[in-house]
Amino acid sequence: MTTLTSPAIEYDLEIDLVTRFFQVLSDPTRVRIIELLLDGEQNVSELVHGLGVPQARVSSHLACLRWCGYIGTRREGKFIYYRITDPRVSELMQLARTIMAGNAEAIASCLRLNEETA
Amino acid sequence: MTTLTSPAIEYDLEIDLVTRFFQVLSDPTRVRIIELLLDGEQNVSELVHGLGVPQARVSSHLACLRWCGYIGTRREGKFIYYRITDPRVSELMQLARTIMAGNAEAIASCLRLNEETA
DNA sequence: TGGTCATATCTGATTATAAAGATATATCAT
DNA sequence: ATGATATATCTTTATAATCAGATATGACCA
Structure with missing residues (x-):
């Protein structure tokens, strides 16, 4: 086997959902928004101030999170x-941090592209 | 307040870690690899067959996952x-699916950019 | 009604990610 | 050594996400 690629099970739509679910959490501004909101409700101005990023950017990330049902x-x-609408989001973040704890340095320089740090 | 942006707490490195952690899980091929491996150890050829994608692609995603400590x-x-090196990865995927269950349709058409589906 | 403040949306430019395809390395068998 | 198979890496090219900045909407107050 050199390069090929048999048919296999046809592409799973559910996988795309999981993928997108995690993709929402793969932007620093969005993660920071979630962290802030886990401490309690905030309005946009408060978030803008707390984050220190331009209002338009905050709004667009909020739109994303809201659209996906993370926040209301x-x-x-x-x-x-x-x-935050679903309390389990808090669990998720905790779990992620726990898993990360072990291999933080690795993750820091990961992502397959920027391997200069290695 | 129209656009500005006070100093706020200086950028948190830990947030970048979390972000990257989730980013690794935001690619369909990588998620599928994880799912496959949760059912038990597999070699690259088996994965290539199971996934139905070119070997080079599988290898590069494996490199990413390995580099980040998800797999060994x-x-x-x-x-x-x-x-899979850390059994809690399984927990994480389950939890994600549970949270997703409620707002699957929303997530499906999310991501702030492609809102045509709405 | 006009003005101001809070928030949302749009457009183009920039940057990051992933895919393809070719090629390299490593192991085993002959 | 040679050839074959398994896996990894590299180099473009394509695509998708993010950002900045301008502008639009919507609520409140004078």
């Missing part, structure tokens, strides 16, 4: 408050 | 066997 909103006058 | 290897003659 509530309007109060001019302000829109965001919150 | 063992040589047996010409063959190299890969296995």
